[in-house]
Amino acid sequence: METILKVQGLRKFYGKLEALQGIDFEVRRGEIFALIGPNGAGKTTTLRIIATLLSPSAGQVSFLGFDLKKNPEKFREKISYLPEEAGAYRNLKGISYLKFMAKFYARSREEVQTYLESAQAIADLGERINEKIGTYSKGMVRKLLLGRVLMTRPALAILDEPTSGLDVINALEVREIIKKFAAEGLSVLLSSHNMLEIEFLSHRVALINQGQILDTGTPAELKSKYQAANLEEVFRRALQ
Amino acid sequence: MRKFTNLLTKEIKELITLQLVISLLFTVFLFYFIGQMAKSEVKKALRMQKIAVLNLDTSPFSQELIRNLRSGNFEPVLLRVKTKEEAIQQTNSSNMNLLLVIPEGFGQGIEKLELKPVETYTFLRSLSIMANRNAAVFNAVLKLINNYLSNDYLQKQFPELDPNKIKNPIKSRNFVLVKDKMAEGSAEQITGFITSQSLFVPIILMMIIIYSSQMVISAIAMEKQNKTLETLLTVPISRTSIVTAKMMGAAVVGLISAIIYMVGFRYYMAGFMGDVSRAVKASNLSAIIQSLGLALSPNHYLLLGLSLFLAILCGLAMATILGVLAEDYRSAQSLVMPLVFLVLIPYFLSFFSDFRTMSLPAKILVYLIPFSHPFLASQNILLGNYGIVFGGILYMLIFFAVLIFIAARIFSTDKVLTMKLRFRRKKVVL
Numbered sequence: 280m281e282t283i284l285k286v287q288g289l290r291k292f293y294g295k296l297e298a299l300q301g302i303d304f305e306v307r308r309g310e311i312f313a314l315i316g317p318n319g320a321g322k323t324t325t326l327r328i329i330a331t332l333l334s335p336s337a338g339q340v341s342f343l344g345f346d347l348k349k350n351p352e353k354f355r356e357k358i359s360y361l362p363e364e365a366g367a368y369r370n371l372k373g374i375s376y377l378k379f380m381a382k383f384y385a386r387s388r389e390e391v392q393t394y395l396e397s398a399q400a401i402a403d404l405g406e407r408i409n410e411k412i413g414t415y416s417k418g419m420v421r422k423l424l425l426g427r428v429l430m431t432r433p434a435l436a437i438l439d440e441p442t443s444g445l446d447v448i449n450a451l452e453v454r455e456i457i458k459k460f461a462a463e464g465l466s467v468l469l470s471s472h473n474m475l476e477i478e479f480l481s482h483r484v485a486l487i488n489q490g491q492i493l494d495t496g497t498p499a500e501l502k503s504k505y506q507a508a509n510l511e512e513v514f515r516r517a518l519q
Numbered sequence: 520m521r522k523f524t525n526l527l528t529k530e531i532k533e534l535i536t537l538q539l540v541i542s543l544l545f546t547v548f549l550f551y552f553i554g555q556m557a558k559s560e561v562k563k564a565l566r567m568q569k570i571a572v573l574n575l576d577t578s579p580f581s582q583e584l585i586r587n588l589r590s591g592n593f594e595p596v597l598l599r600v601k602t603k604e605e606a607i608q609q610t611n612s613s614n615m616n617l618l619l620v621i622p623e624g625f626g627q628g629i630e631k632l633e634l635k636p637v638e639t640y641t642f643l644r645s646l647s648i649m650a651n652r653n654a655a656v657f658n659a660v661l662k663l664i665n666n667y668l669s670n671d672y673l674q675k676q677f678p679e680l681d682p683n684k685i686k687n688p689i690k691s692r693n694f695v696l697v698k699d700k701m702a703e704g705s706a707e708q709i710t711g712f713i714t715s716q717s718l719f720v721p722i723i724l725m726m727i728i729i730y731s732s733q734m735v736i737s738a739i740a741m742e743k744q745n746k747t748l749e750t751l752l753t754v755p756i757s758r759t760s761i762v763t764a765k766m767m768g769a770a771v772v773g774l775i776s777a778i779i780y781m782v783g784f785r786y787y788m789a790g791f792m793g794d795v796s797r798a799v800k801a802s803n804l805s806a807i808i809q810s811l812g813l814a815l816s817p818n819h820y821l822l823l824g825l826s827l828f829l830a831i832l833c834g835l836a837m838a839t840i841l842g843v844l845a846e847d848y849r850s851a852q853s854l855v856m857p858l859v860f861l862v863l864i865p866y867f868l869s870f871f872s873d874f875r876t877m878s879l880p881a882k883i884l885v886y887l888i889p890f891s892h893p894f895l896a897s898q899n900i901l902l903g904n905y906g907i908v909f910g911g912i913l914y915m916l917i918f919f920a921v922l923i924f925i926a927a928r929i930f931s932t933d934k935v936l937t938m939k940l941r942f943r944r945k946k947v948v949l
C-alpha cells in the first residue's frame with residue numbers, strides 16, 4: 280500500500296528536555312495507525328509536529344511528497360487535527376461552529392453545504408446541532424469535533440486520544456466513526472494510552488516510550504513476536 | 520479574503536457579549552446621569568435660598584436689613600411667632616433648613632455699632648454636600664448684614680464718600696491667559712469649571728480599558744483552554760491572518776466602545792454647558808470660556824476620540840499577548856493585573872500631581888505608558904498644547920505597531936503553544 284506520511288529521525292527539545300529522541304514511522308493510505316504509550320511518552324508532541332503546531336528540532340516529515348518545513352500549508356490543507364481534550368466555542372451553536380470551520384476549506388457555497396451535511400451525519404446529534412455547544416455533554420462535543428475533522432475528507436486525520444474521558448457507549452461510537460472513515464480509503468493517525476481498545480481499532484501500532492519507538496507492527500504480529508495475550512503485555516515485554 | 524472575513528466575524532461576535540453591551544450602556548447612562556445632576560445642582564445654586572427669619576426687634580432698621588437680604592439672593596420668610604422655641608419648631612416642621620433670629624433691641628445699638636449678636640440655626644437633615652452648603656449660606660448672610668451695617672455707618676459718618684471706596688481703596692481687574700488668548704475673569708472659576716469637566720475622562724477611560732482588556736484576555740485564554748486556538752492554527756489560513764483578525768476584532772470593538780464613550784461624554788458636557796451658558800450669565804463664565812477657546816469643538820472631540828481609541832487599541836493588543844501567555848481561563852484573571860497597574864499609574868498621577876512639575880524620571884515613566892496620553896490629551900487639547908496631543912497619538916501608533924509585530928512573531932512560532940506564565944503557588948511542606 281502507498282505510504283502517505285513518512286516520519287524520520289524526529290527529535291524535539293523543550294528547552295533542555297528531549298521529548299522526542301528520534302522517531303521513525305510511516306502511515307499508509309486507508310490505514311488506522313496508532314501511537315500507544317504511557318502519559319508523557321511524546322505522543323502529543325509527535326502529533327503536534329505533524330499538524331504544523333510545533334517545529335521539530337531535527338528530522339524529516341513528508342506528507343504526500345511534501346516536506347513539512349518547506350510546505351506547511353500543504354499539510355494544513357489536507358490534514359485535519361483533533362487536539363487532546365478539545366472543546367469548541369461554547370457560545371456558538373453546533374451548526375454554526377461547523378459552518379465556521381467548513382469555510383476555511385470549502386471553495387464554494389455548495390461545498391460548505393456538502394461538508395455540513397457530512398459532518399451532521401457523522402456527529403449524529405439530530406436537532407441538538409442547533410443548540411449552543413455550551414449545553415452539550417462531553418460525548419456530544421467529541422462527536423461534533425469528529426464531524427468537523429472528517430467532514431472535509433482529509434487525506435490524513437490526526438486524532439489525539441479520541442476516546443479519552445468518554446463513557447463506554449460514546450467511546451464505542453467514536454471508534455465506529457473512525458473505522459468507517461478509514462474504510463472509505465482515508466488514513467487516520469491517532470494516539471492512545473489505552474492499549475486494549477487500540478487492538479480492536481488500529482491496523483498497525485507503534486509502541487512509544489520516553490520519546491523513543493520501541494517497536495512497530497500489526498497487533499497480531501506484535502502479540503506473536505512477544506508471545507503476549509494483548510498489547511498491554513506486549514508493551515511491558517517490549518520495555519524489558 | 521473570504522477566510523479572513525470568516526475569522527474576523529467570529530472574533531467580533533465573540534467579543535461583543537451581553538456583558539459588554541450592558542457595561543457600555545451603563546457608561547452612557549452614567550454620563551447622562553452625571554450631566555443631569557450637574558444641571559440640577561447648577562439650578563439649585565442659582566435658586567433663591569429660603570431663610571426663616573424671626574424678628575424680635577421692632578426698629579425700622581431690622582426691617583430694612585431683612586429687605587436687604589433679597590439683594591444677596593436670599594428669600595426671607597418671616598415667622599409670625601413670639602418665641603425662639605416656637606420659631607425653631609415651625610422651621611423644623613417646614614422644609615426650610617435655615618433660621619435667623621434677630622434679638623430684641625437689635626436696632627438700639629446701631630449708632631455706636633454695639634449690636635446684640637444675631638443667632639443662626641441650621642437644621643442638619645442629611646450629611647450630604649448640600650447640608651454642608653448651608654453653613655456657607657449663613658456665612659454669606661452674615662457677611663451681607665455686616666456689609667450693610669458698615670456701609671450704613673460709613674455713609675452717615677462720611678456722607679460725601681462711597682463706603683466701598685473706604686473699605687477697598689484698591690480695585691483690581693483680573694485677566695486669564697490661555698496661550699495667546701486673554702479674557703477678563705478669575706482663574707479660580709475657570710480651572711474649577713475645567714476640572715469639573717475633565718474629572719470623569721480618566722475614570723471612564725480606566726473602566727473601558729480594564730474592562731475590554733479583561734474581555735480579550737479571557738477570550739484568548741478560553742480559546743487556549745478549549746484548544747480552539749490549537750485547532751485554528753492547523754487550518755489552512757496564515758498565522759498573520761489569525762493575529763490580524765484577533766487584533767482587528769478587538770479594534771472594531773474598541774472603536775465601538777470609544778464612540779459610545781464619546782457620545783456619553785457629549786451628553787455629559789451638554790448637561791453641564793447648557794445650563795452654565797444659560798444661567799451663569801451673571802458671572803459671564805461661558806463667554807469667558809468661549810473667548811479663551813476652552814470649549815471643545817467637533818475637531819477637539821475627534822482628536823480626543825482618536826487618542827482614546829488608540830489607547831484602547833494598545834490595551835487590547837497587550838491583552839492579546841497576555842492572553843496567549845495564560846495557561847487557562849483562571850490564570851488569565853491574574854494576568855490582567857499588570858495592565859490594570861499601567862492604567863492606574865497615570866490615573867492617580869493625573870489626580871494628585873501636576874504633570875508639568877513632576878521630576879524627569881516620573882515624566883518619562885508617564886510618557887512611556889501609552890494610557891497616559893488620553894489623560895494628558897483631555898487637558899492639553901483645551902489648553903491648545905497640541906504638541907503633547909499629537910506626540911501621544913504618534914507614540915501610541917508606534918507602540919501598537921510594535922505589539923502587533925511581537926504578537927505576529929509569537930503566533931508564527933512554537934511559542935504560541937509553549938510560552939506560559941505560571942504563577943506557582945508555593946507548596947507548604949509539612
Ligand SMILES: Nc1ncnc2c1ncn2[C@@H]1O[C@H](COP(=O)(O)OP(=O)(O)O)[C@@H](O)[C@H]1O
Nearest residue numbers: 293298317318319320321322323324325936937
Ligand atoms: N510545552 C511544553 N513545554 C515543556 N515540556 C513539555 C511541553 N509539552 C510537553 N512537554 C514534555 O514533553 C514530554 C512529552 O509530552 P507529550 O508529548 O505531551 O506526551 P504524551 O502526549 O505522550 O502524554 C513530557 O515529558 C512533557 O512533560
Ligand SMILES: [Mg+2]
Nearest residue numbers: 322323324363
Ligand atoms: Mg498527550
